[in-house]
Amino acid sequence: MKTLLKLQSYMAGRSVLLPGALLLSGLGSLVGMLPLIFIWLIVRELFSSTGVLSQDLISTYAWWAMGTAIGGMVIYFMALMLSHLAAFRVETNMRRQAMHKIVHFPLGFFDNNTSGRIRKIIDDNAAITHLFLAHQLPDLASSLLAPLATLVLIFAFDWVLGLACLVPIIFAMGIMSFMMGGKGKRFMQSYMNSLEEMNTEAVEYVRGIPVVKVFQQTVFSFKNFYNSITRYREMVYQFTMTWEKPMSAYTVIIHGFAYFLVPVAILLIGYSGDMADVLLNFVFYILITPIFAVSIMRSMHLNQAVGQATEAVNRMEELTDVKPLEEATEPKSINGYEIEFSEVSFRYPGSEQNALNSISFTVPEGKTFALVGASGGGKTTIARLVPRFWDAGEGRVTIGGTDVKEIASRELMRHISFVFQNTRLFKTSLLENIRYGTPGASREEIERAVDLAQCREIVDKLPERWDTRIGTEGIYLSGGEQQRVALARAILKDAPIVVLDEATAFTDPENEHLIQKALGVLTRGKTVLMIAHRLTSVVNVDTILVIKNGTIAERGSHSELIDKQGVYTKMWNDYQQSIQWTIEREVKDA
Numbered sequence: 001m002k003t004l005l006k007l008q009s010y011m012a013g014r015s016v017l018l019p020g021a022l023l024l025s026g027l028g029s030l031v032g033m034l035p036l037i038f039i040w041l042i043v044r045e046l047f048s049s050t051g052v053l054s055q056d057l058i059s060t061y062a063w064w065a066m067g068t069a070i071g072g073m074v075i076y077f078m079a080l081m082l083s084h085l086a087a088f089r090v091e092t093n094m095r096r097q098a099m100h101k102i103v104h105f106p107l108g109f110f111d112n113n114t115s116g117r118i119r120k121i122i123d124d125n126a127a128i129t130h131l132f133l134a135h136q137l138p139d140l141a142s143s144l145l146a147p148l149a150t151l152v153l154i155f156a157f158d159w160v161l162g163l164a165c166l167v168p169i170i171f172a173m174g175i176m177s178f179m180m181g182g183k184g185k186r187f188m189q190s191y192m193n194s195l196e197e198m199n200t201e202a203v204e205y206v207r208g209i210p211v212v213k214v215f216q217q218t219v220f221s222f223k224n225f226y227n228s229i230t231r232y233r234e235m236v237y238q239f240t241m242t243w244e245k246p247m248s249a250y251t252v253i254i255h256g257f258a259y260f261l262v263p264v265a266i267l268l269i270g271y272s273g274d275m276a277d278v279l280l281n282f283v284f285y286i287l288i289t290p291i292f293a294v295s296i297m298r299s300m301h302l303n304q305a306v307g308q309a310t311e312a313v314n315r316m317e318e319l320t321d322v323k324p325l326e327e328a329t330e331p332k333s334i335n336g337y338e339i340e341f342s343e344v345s346f347r348y349p350g351s352e353q354n355a356l357n358s359i360s361f362t363v364p365e366g367k368t369f370a371l372v373g374a375s376g377g378g379k380t381t382i383a384r385l386v387p388r389f390w391d392a393g394e395g396r397v398t399i400g401g402t403d404v405k406e407i408a409s410r411e412l413m414r415h416i417s418f419v420f421q422n423t424r425l426f427k428t429s430l431l432e433n434i435r436y437g438t439p440g441a442s443r444e445e446i447e448r449a450v451d452l453a454q455c456r457e458i459v460d461k462l463p464e465r466w467d468t469r470i471g472t473e474g475i476y477l478s479g480g481e482q483q484r485v486a487l488a489r490a491i492l493k494d495a496p497i498v499v500l501d502e503a504t505a506f507t508d509p510e511n512e513h514l515i516q517k518a519l520g521v522l523t524r525g526k527t528v529l530m531i532a533h534r535l536t537s538v539v540n541v542d543t544i545l546v547i548k549n550g551t552i553a554e555r556g557s558h559s560e561l562i563d564k565q566g567v568y569t570k571m572w573n574d575y576q577q578s579i580q581w582t583i584e585r586e587v588k589d590a
Contacts, residue, residue: 003310010093017086022141024079029142030149032072038065040284079138087134094126104324120199121319125312136305150291158281164264165257165289172254175246194232201225257289325388331408334415336400337496337527339363339386344395346381355381356550368528370538373547379531383499387416417495425482431466433485437493452521453488454514487518498523500530535575
């Protein structure tokens with residue numbers, strides 16, 4: 001019932017559809033029982049003790065049997081129409097509301113949730129609720145009303161035969177309750193977890209197929225994907241085998257009610273001496289008792305469907321149960337572009353340790369600060385607190401003296417440009433990709449940004465130039481080319497604050513040279529916070545912050561840090577040795 005109430009909340013003005021579907025379904029199941037009664041009446045007339053057949057009466061019963069059969073199907077069809085309308089409305093609204101919530105989540109949310117997992121939870125779970133509402137839910141009313149009506153009928157004719165046919169039904173229901181108990185619910189949770197895991201790993205595997213082919217590996221090289229399939233197979237197989245004997249016993253008992261009715265009917269004939277009446281009742285119970293079996297099977301499938309729908313709704317709510325970043329009720333404007341961290345500490349959701357501890361520094365307007373240090377030290381976390389990927393747990397992050405929490409999100413994004421190492425281009429034209437952040441840009445402004453980002457040769461070599469589609473059914477660009485397109489997008493935006501996260505980490509020397517030229521244009525006169533992978537790129541920045549274990553270990557210019565002979569000096573020496581080692585190896589190989 002709780003699940004139905006949750007699904008009802010997605011109806012948005014169409015809440016009458018579900019009750020209407022249940023009402024028509026119940027009515028259809030009752031009308032669908034009438035043909036069996038009319039058939040029994042025909043049989044009774046055929047074996048009438050008077051020996052006189054009433055052709056008109058038999059014909060009337062036959063027509064009523066056909067009419068009620070057709071009527072039951074029509075009513076059930078109408079119930080399905082309503083349930084399908086309700087299902088489409090719920091499925092659509094679930095997707096719409098989930099996406100509406102997700103677009104307001106902190107940007108850091110997407111670092112912890114893969115696109116495959118998000119797609120699986122939203123699309124697949126919304127589809128599960130559709131199947132439940134459209135197909136299984138209409139059986140709820142019939143699963144309740146049909147057995148009750150049948151129970152009344154079996155005791156109305158002959159309570160002894162009624163008790164006899166109930167014996168196997170009771171045993172069968174006991175077996176079914178055992179199978180659909182706690183173990184079944186736990187299996188449903190494991191089943192949904194496995195599906196999500198396989199979907200996530202499958203997406204990652206498909207994305208990595210080029211690497212697999214280049215190195216001539218197989219699916220086994222993606223152990224997570226392979227292991228997820230193996231775990232799913234073993235779980236389903238073990239659960240299926242636990243049902244083997246109970247299901248076999250259920251099938252035999254539920255369809256063996258005649259073996260209980262026959263001896264009882266023989267005893268009743270011997271006791272009453274009225275063979276015709278007992279046989280007629282016997283025929284009636286043979287016709288009516290299978291309704292219990294059908295209802296039990298419907299209940300089983302319905303119970304399973306309810307479990308799936310409940311799990312689907314819970315998973316959807318779990319995904320979207322993320323608190324959006326609070327928006328200031330009276331947002332303040334940005335009056336300067338100085339970035340300041342004041343005793344900032346931060347801990348990722350679900351983590352027991354801080355990623356940052358009491359970080360304090362100030363990037364004056366128009367200056368460039370670089371963050372260096374080992375991986376996992378907190379560099380990316382610092383950079384992403386500026387545009388509010390997350391909010392600081394303690395302390396303040398300010399721009400121009402204004403706390404970023406007090407700046408409207410749209411205003412904050414308008415003043416910050418990002419260039420990250422993992423560039424994302426959309427599956428649209430090159431032109432649309434470049435002006436994505438500045439839709440009102442003129443063609444002259446776009447041309448200038450392309451030239452400054454060293455992208456002119458990319459445009460010139462494309463078959464349809466600006467209109468060339470990037471990605472699926474289009475042209476694929478190299479990593480360095482994608483980075484230069486992203487830089488053109490950032491240059492076109494011309495935001496006063498620039499955040500760079502290892503923008504040249506995975507580029508080849510040629511592209512790195514072009515990207516460095518573009519970065520020089522992008523950062524000129526801007527307030528820049530950059531994460532450096534190659535230390536040669538930070539030699540000329542205003543200040544270098546050495547980040548270690550979530551704290552600032554050292555700070556100063558390149559020459560100042562070298563003179564300290566501390567952490568940065570060791571990093572610089574190690575970096576120089578790695579370059580020398582690479583050069584010597586290349587010379588030997590040549």
